Amino acid sequence: MGRSRRDGAGTLGVPVGPAVPVEVAASYRARQRGLLGRDGITGAMLLTPANSVHTFGMRFPIDVAYLDRRLRVLAVVTMRPGRLGMPRPRARHVLEAEAGAMAEWGVRAGARVTVTADPTPGA
Numbered sequence: 001m002g003r004s005r006r007d008g009a010g011t012l013g014v015p016v017g018p019a020v021p022v023e024v025a026a027s028y029r030a031r032q033r034g035l036l037g038r039d040g041i042t043g044a045m046l047l048t049p050a051n052s053v054h055t056f057g058m059r060f061p062i063d064v065a066y067l068d069r070r071l072r073v074l075a076v077v078t079m080r081p082g083r084l085g086m087p088r089p090r091a092r093h094v095l096e097a098e099a100g101a102m103a104e105w106g107v108r109a110g111a112r113v114t115v116t117a118d119p120t121p122g123a
Contacts, residue, residue: 040060046115061080061098063107069092074091
């Protein structure tokens, strides 16, 4: 993931299986909104920069992967709605997906993911 982070769509490279669609939430507004008010997500959402999340106002449980600056997974936890996650000091990004997805994709502590931004139309 390059230094220029913008809200948008991309592709998440995971250790197991095909690439996964990812929504990138880089602006303050997009990070605050996150997955609130949704009934689910296809793929994942990357919050950047971020080192903690909460699930107040969420409608479904999620897997949360805390990533360092090189997109290496520091920890993965499953959070039910109405919970407050503890900040992870070395985390620079947080990856969210529906509960169970991270295990399917092989995303666990020590694994590395990649994020490729979709090309901007007209660029």
